[in-house]
Amino acid sequence: TKLLQLATVAVDDDTATTTNLDLHHVLAQAVIRRKVYKCLDKYSSSFDLNIYNMEEALKYHKLPTALGKELKDRCNSYRKIVNKEDDDDSLNYPSTWLESLEQLQKITSNNMVELWKLVVDHPMTSYVPVQCQSCGHVIPDDINDGKSDADVGLSEVEPKGDELGLRAGWFRGLRPEAKVFVINCTKCNFVSRWYRSGHPQIILNPNPCWGRLCGEQEEIRLQLANYLNITLRTCLPLDWDHVWSEILVCPSGNENDNNTTADWYVPDENAQHFAVRLDEGIGAWTGVWAVHPNPIYCKDVTEEYLSKVKNNNRYREMVHTARNDEAAITTQAKTLNGYILQRANF
Secondary structure, three states, X not given: OHHHHHHHHHXXXXXXXXXXXXXXXXXXXXXXXXXXXXHHHHHHHHHHOOHHHHHHHHOOXXXXXXXXXXXXXXXXXXXXXXXXXXXXXXXXXXXXXXXXXXXXXXXXXXXXXXXXXXXXXXXXXXXXXXXXXXXXXXXXXXXXXXXXXHHHOEEEEXXXXXXXXXXXXXXXXXXXXXXXXXXXXXXXOOEEEEOOEOOHHHHOOOOOOOOEOHHHHHHHHHHHHHHHOOXXXXXXXXXXXXXXXXXXXXXXXXXXXXXXXXXXXXXXXXXXXXXXXXXXXXXXXXEEEEEOOOHHHXXXXXXXXXXXXXXXHHHHHHHHXXXXXXXXXXXXXXXXXXXXXXXXXX
């Protein structure tokens, strides 16, 4: 913050030196590195997870019977979507996530695009809000509601040391240190524990009350994509707490080609029209980046996402206003990434 203030003063001062003006470039580079390297670290962790370990995680949990029945019904619905009209009565209720995934592979004949659409729509990668482990009362993830953590029955405690893949992350604001959350339910008084994790065994917990936020969603999708040999790139909105992925559907076959030869598909319908989320009234984002370990797949895709919606001039104005907000009042995350990049003319 002090560097940004110094840089702002330098820009406004007619006698400012080039060295002072370069502070904006230094800050902008730092923003890019922090955002991108944090994303690439997840790719690294995913690539380090071998096939054996991923399969162990997929078959670790025994699925409740009701969930198994739901998954079988889903499979028969999927069969109709992919033009296999008849229900398959030979399908068993899957008892693990691995068995369910194998059923999806069979239905789609391993067509990777169709398979991935079903994976994105599958309960094992679905969003689950943080909630009481007993009654399911949801803890609101809105830092603008005027309520403290204590008001909603939330507190932080130190880890016990046996938490798999414990990590920091956003929940009701930025949590820079990895902590365990204690939920003292304001509805039923039940006390439960929950934590953010990057470990597939934890993310795949089939308990319908175990939280799986968008970060965990993309973590498990990235791990599954690596397991299935599917190429994803991660989309990061600036100054907004969210993340999603795009699947490579028409690779050129040559990684040295310019990435304009690649065709990227967004399977998540909510992400396809991400610009309309600016109407939610929780703040604005200032740009969208697509990130992948291969540089040719990296791109600023802000224009692509703004162009996906009709009559987008109002959304463009909201993004423009947020980029020029030096106090970060208008951004959802209350951060200054877009503003810093704007001042640096990046």
